[in-house]
Every structure is written in structure tokens, then in C-alpha cells.
Amino acid sequence: MESFGLAVNVVFPLLLMMVCGCFMRYKKMIDDHTINYLNKMLFRFFMAVMLFMNTYKMNLEDVLNPQIRKLTLIITICYVFIVTILIMILPKFATDRSKCGVMIQGFYRSNLILYGLPVFESIYGSDDSGMVSVLISVIIPVINILSAIVLEIFGSSGGRLSFRKILKSVVLNPLVQGPVVGLLFLVLGIHFPKILEDSLRTIGGISTPLAFVVLGATIQLKSIRKNWKYISFTVLGKLFIVPLIVFIVCYGLGMRRQMLVMVLGAMASPTAVASFAMAKEAGCDEELAGEIVMASSVCSLFSIFAWVFFLGTFRLI
Numbered sequence: 097m098e099s100f101g102l103a104v105n106v107v108f109p110l111l112l113m114m115v116c117g118c119f120m121r122y123k124k125m126i127d128d129h130t131i132n133y134l135n136k137m138l139f140r141f142f143m144a145v146m147l148f149m150n151t152y153k154m155n156l157e158d159v160l161n162p163q164i165r166k167l168t169l170i171i172t173i174c175y176v177f178i179v180t181i182l183i184m185i186l187p188k189f190a191t192d193r194s195k196c197g198v199m200i201q202g203f204y205r206s207n208l209i210l211y212g213l214p215v216f217e218s219i220y221g222s223d224d225s226g227m228v229s230v231l232i233s234v235i236i237p238v239i240n241i242l243s244a245i246v247l248e249i250f251g252s253s254g255g256r257l258s259f260r261k262i263l264k265s266v267v268l269n270p271l272v273q274g275p276v277v278g279l280l281f282l283v284l285g286i287h288f289p290k291i292l293e294d295s296l297r298t299i300g301g302i303s304t305p306l307a308f309v310v311l312g313a314t315i316q317l318k319s320i321r322k323n324w325k326y327i328s329f330t331v332l333g334k335l336f337i338v339p340l341i342v343f344i345v346c347y348g349l350g351m352r353r354q355m356l357v358m359v360l361g362a363m364a365s366p367t368a369v370a371s372f373a374m375a376k377e378a379g380c381d382e383e384l385a386g387e388i389v390m391a392s393s394v395c396s397l398f399s400i401f402a403w404v405f406f407l408g409t410f411r412l413i
Contacts (some may be wrong), residue, residue, distance in 0.1 A: 108301050110214060111397050113305055117312025125312050134310045135369065138303060143209055144274035146300030148184050149293075150213075151278030164227055167346070167355050170232045171362050174342050175235075178204050179242050183249065188311035194381040195326055197250030201243055201375065202330040202388040203338060203395045208232055212361020215400065219357055219413060231358055233275030240269055243371065247380055311369065311393055314386075323384050330367075331392045335399040339364035347412075357413050366392035 120126045126134075182200045190196050206212075209232060216228050288296070342363045346356065367389050375385035407413040 105230055108212070109218070110308055110400075113308035114312030114397070115392075117309040117314075119310070121313040131220070131313055134306065134392060138307050138310065139370065140270045141181075142300065142303035142306065144270035145296060146213075146303045147209070147229055147232060147274035148278040148281075149297050150298045151233065151275045152253060152281050153293075153297075154227070154229065154282065161227070161230075163351075163355055164230050166349070168231055170351075171231070171235060171342070171359070172238050172347055174345065175204055175238055175242060176362070179246060183246065190326065192381070193250045194379070195323075195384055197247045197380045198375050198382075198385045198388065199326060199330045200246050200250075201371045201385070202367045202392065203333050205243060205368045205371045206362055206365045207322060207393075208333075208361050208365060210236060210304070210311070210368075211365035211396070212305055212358065215361055215365075216357050217356075219404075227354065228358055228361065229275050229278070230312060231362065233272070233279060236269065236272050236275075238291060239368075240272070246284055247375065250380060272302070314369075314390065323387055326384060327387055327391045331389050331395050334367060334392055335364060335395055339403070353413055356407060358398070360403055360407070360413075364396075364399060366396040 117126075179200060180201055186199060186263060187193065187198050208228075212232070213228055339360070343356070343359060346359050351359065369389055372382060372385045372389055375382050404413070
């Protein structure tokens, strides 16, 4: 019963915020034009500030924590392994190359910021959330590099990799810049006055509720019928098969409690919204990319509940 209550406490706030977004869309309080601008604000400003503050306020010991370094290395290796395997085998089942790149992104590109932080804080509070920021500061560049490679292979460029373009997309990503600058401030011992710290934390705190409201407003289930086979295969792999494999690996290598919750955020959260924009820019199937984001976001409310309930029942978190 305790694990059931834990799962409800984690998922219900996320569900409520998404329902608010759906309601606003239904009542025409928000449209596609507004959603596009809100997404830009979220990813280029609010989330960057949140990640900066989470890293800036953490203990330097957490950065040097061998468990964090070990987990980051394990997840990075898992990402590279998953992408390599999918690049080799997926084209044999999906003959449309523009769909292959999108499906591979859908399999591994997690919404670690949007889901990982709220889930972690729901279970362990915000005091230790800096550990998640350390993971994010490493994982996001890895994800962006892999996405750029995958979409270059299966996109309109026909497999010609542009390393300059890949490097530029990583360096200019605000979600990379936020934690990196925060880490720089932390290492150099630069401190803001309390009034400025509190103000920045309030600004960063806007990101999570606003992001879930916007995500709820983007969900339109009627658009997924045409590609339901591709979508169902990708979502099943993203939310259950891949996380199960990585959980087994991490548990076997000694990861426990907070570390496993971070694995939950990194591997079992839905496909990141940014995958749609990257697919569109690369000339891949942008419609399928958006549908995978929507479907995985809806299904994740049930899958995250199931994961938290399962892990809580066996006292793993």
C-alpha cells in the first residue's frame, strides 16, 4: 500500500498539470502559435535557469561522487549500445528511412529534465536534486550528439555526417549551457546575494509546471491512427523494454535507491519534445516524431506509475 501511495504522489501532479493543458486547448485559451513560443521560452530560458540553479546550489561532493560518475558512464554506454543496435537492425523492418531515424530517437531520447527531476524530487525532495543536474549536464550532450548522428544518417543529407553541425548543436544548446555554467560557478566558488538566488530559483521553478501544461496542450490523440504500428512498437520499447534492460544492468552493477530513480528518469521517461524539432530540421518524418512524443507522454503516466509501484514494492527506491 505504501508503494501505491508513492506511485500516486509521483504521477498525480504530472497528470493534473497535463489535464490543465488539455483543458486550456479545448477552451481555446492556447493555440499552436502560443505553444511554439512557450516551448521556445521553456527550452531557451526557464529550463536553463532551473538547471543552472540546481547545479549552482549542489555540493561539490556530489559532483565528485563516484556513484554519479559510474551511473553516468553506464547510461552513456547503454545509449550508445542501443543506438548502434537499432541503426543496424531497424532498417530491416521499417523500409522508410525517414521513419527509421525518428523511431531510433523515440527509443532512447528521454525527457530527463521534464520527468526525471519532478519524479526524483517527489521521492527524495529537492535537496539532492543537484545529482540529477550533474547527470543531465553529461547526458544531454550525449543525447544531442547521438540524435544528430542518427538524423544525419537517415535524414535528407543521405548519411553525410557534419561534425561541425553536431558540435554546434551541442555547444549552443541552453540545456547544456545551464548546468555547465552552474558547475563553473560552483567550482570557482562564485556566490550570488540571497535575494538574487531566491529570484533565480523562483524563475527556474516556473519551468516544470509550465512545461507539463504545454505538453498537455499539444496532445491530440486523433492524429496517431495512421502510424499506430510504428508508434506502438517505439513506445513499448521506450517505456518498458529498454528501461528493463538498463535497470537489470544497473542493479547488477550495484546501483540502488537514488541512482535507480535517476535511471528511471533517464530511461523510462517519454520521448523528449525536442526530438520533433530535430526530426523536422533533418528532413525526417516530423509527423511520426510528434506522434511518438504525444503517445509516449500519455502512456508514460501509466508506465511511470507502474515502475514506481514496482520499485517501491521491492524496496529498491
